[in-house]
Amino acid sequence: MKSNLTNEQVAESIKAQFDEAIISVDTPYDFLTIEVEASKTYSIIEWLKNNETLQINFLTNLGGVHYPESTDRELVVVYHLHSMVNNFRLRLKTALPISNPEIDSIVKIYDGANWMERETYDFYGIIFKGHPNLTRILNEDTMDYFPLRKEYHLEDATREDKDDRFFGR
């Protein structure tokens, strides 16, 4: 089924409204990806939901990514939004410094974001301000680190009995 909206059209209308908040626009594999300022994410998502032309009003997915090399932009929150009416998907990204990973929670806009944000906090330690119950969800409550950050290796790094150098690991 064809989409009623084009990537350019959506990018233009977001730019017209939030020009100063947009950092970059890209379309990897024909999927509109917009990087925005963390402080403006909440208002952009709210505006997209209430916009009657775009109707991007379904939260498909929310998650984190960790890029240890990019200083002050280590943690990235990725939102996948969807307009079922227009059959259009949009990816919003926003980067946060690992020293102070705080962003506004979107639970007030989408109830479904509740557990997705808890999961992202659980794995990456991203603080969602205004979340009603920001606690760990899949890992145990006493865990004192955020396991999906890149500095935590899957296997015990102190082991000496295994030499995986020749296997590209």
Added chain:
Amino acid sequence: MSTYKEEIIEELRFDQSKETIDGDIATLNLGPTHPATHGIFQNVLKVDGEKILSSEQTVGYIHRAFEKLAERRPYNQITPITDRLNYCSSPINNMGWEMTVEKLIGAEIPKRAQYMRVIIMELSRIADHLICNSVIGVDTGALTGFTYVFQQREKIYELFEEVCGARLTTNIGRIGGFERDFSPEFHRKLKDFLVEFPKVFNEFNSLLSRNRIFMDRTIGAGPISAQRALDYSFVGPNLRAAGVDYDVRIMEPYSSYQDFDFEIPVGTQGDTYDRFQVRQEEVRQSLKIIHQAYNNLPEGDYKADLPEFYLPPKEQVYNNMEALIYHFKIVMGETPIPAGEVYHSVEGGNGELGYYLISDGGRTPYRLQFRRPCFIYYQAYPEMITGQNISDAVLTLSSLNVIAGELDA
């Protein structure tokens, strides 16, 4: 001086506040291990007699860190991880992942392989829905239908076994298609199944669908409105039962779904009965798709020409240098992969199952996130059961088809 036993009794008496003994409100643990929860879910209910006032969920009992595991594994070794998400329909998960990688590397898949995939995916959708619907029957007290359709599910598993050798956690297919063509035995068994299954299914349907007791139990149990379902990011049969006709197979066809003629059933109330009926109709639509795909199965290859990703046949590995090199590169995970990020979704047993993959060109994904429908819609459960009876809460849980493996990743 009191004895030890008396101390314990005194302690217990202290704990029995007004809430439990004298008052009307009691706290009840539904789960984590309880026969009626069909998986490891804990719900701490506050009940006033039979009526549920509030519910608090605990999840994560079988969390296995799939997303972390996936960051250490070459692409072809991630398929077995996806088996363990929704293990009632693992072929859909497997193929969804394979299609994600194919999207990333830009592979063209032959029409025959696509149709073969459609047949396998629809068979597993039937198996998934059969379990869900027959378990709703069990929870209302009708065990007969459950044992009856499980024979048919067994036949579907035998078909999977013919294709890939495994039954539940299938690891079916390869990046690029299938490991072998459908065997003559598969064709025979599929033809038998297509003749026999509709009869059994109609009998099963007549056991429950218009059964007075079943209808009384399920109509109005655990309802959700379309707007609330969308707010909670519902997908799949549960969203369709609330009246939204969204289906990934129609909206963004993958694997040649645009070639087939089928309908999306929708409900109106979003209650247990509607979810049951939507799944029943989806089974019929799946059968329709299988008939179309099987009767029009194109000639051609069952796999794409992707020597860098597709393991060569064993006899070639022993006698052919290129095949040996590719074999080693694939097994050791040294195949170059383009950098990029891709989101691909398929219509799983429970709705839109998404794969968000970021590749930095390395041997493993940089980041792989599974959009697990169960995890997302299970958070609406307290809202759906508040004000309902405990027996309705059990029905709602089974009709949502919450699968612990998919919930906890």
